Amino acid sequence: MSSLNQEKCEACRADAPKVNDEELKELMAMIPDWVPVVKNNIMQLEREYSFKSYLDGLAFTQKLGEAAENEGHHPDILTEWGKVTVTWWSHKIKGLHRNDFIMASKTDQLYL
């Protein structure tokens, strides 16, 4: 259904456009397990993943962190017992860029 995870992040400049309302609707439909949240006035994408153990969650955090480094785009990752919460947004534009949806989709793939 989604081909977002096949895309690569492009370099994000401070003057890059945030996704508009129409794009937002279309892109959110491609990552149905994610929710848009607003923190400090910045729209972000968030998803909570469940794990059977702390070490399982920790391994996911590690895998995601390495994948993020490879793309040059870094999420916040909150590792807790039984769950890991991932948050994506583009710091440079203080909002959501297509890159964030690409990375959300790739994050889902790492969880499979």
Added chain:
Amino acid sequence: MSSLNQEKCEACRADAPKVNDEELKELMAMIPDWVPVVKNNIMQLEREYSFKSYLDGLAFTQKLGEAAENEGHHPDILTEWGKVTVTWWSHKIKGLHRNDFIMASKTDQLYL
């Protein structure tokens, strides 16, 4: 100065006592870089560690997570670009046990 990091966590039961005000003052003095925070009505210990890169922070998260698993006591770890925020408390007693101060001190040692 502190010998907390030489101690081992003891099994924490739901009827274990939270640290009292006097103990809190004494124990906080032994981990001067930590601050007590109250979240959801639960007192917790929190410290933010700085890192030069995302991968450095991620490596610390991994090291801490493994150490936590070995002690059977697990923190929340928020991994972000350039920093990792660690939060300790005892879920079973919804507050602070001596174990949390032991683990805070051990976390500091991992950062050295």
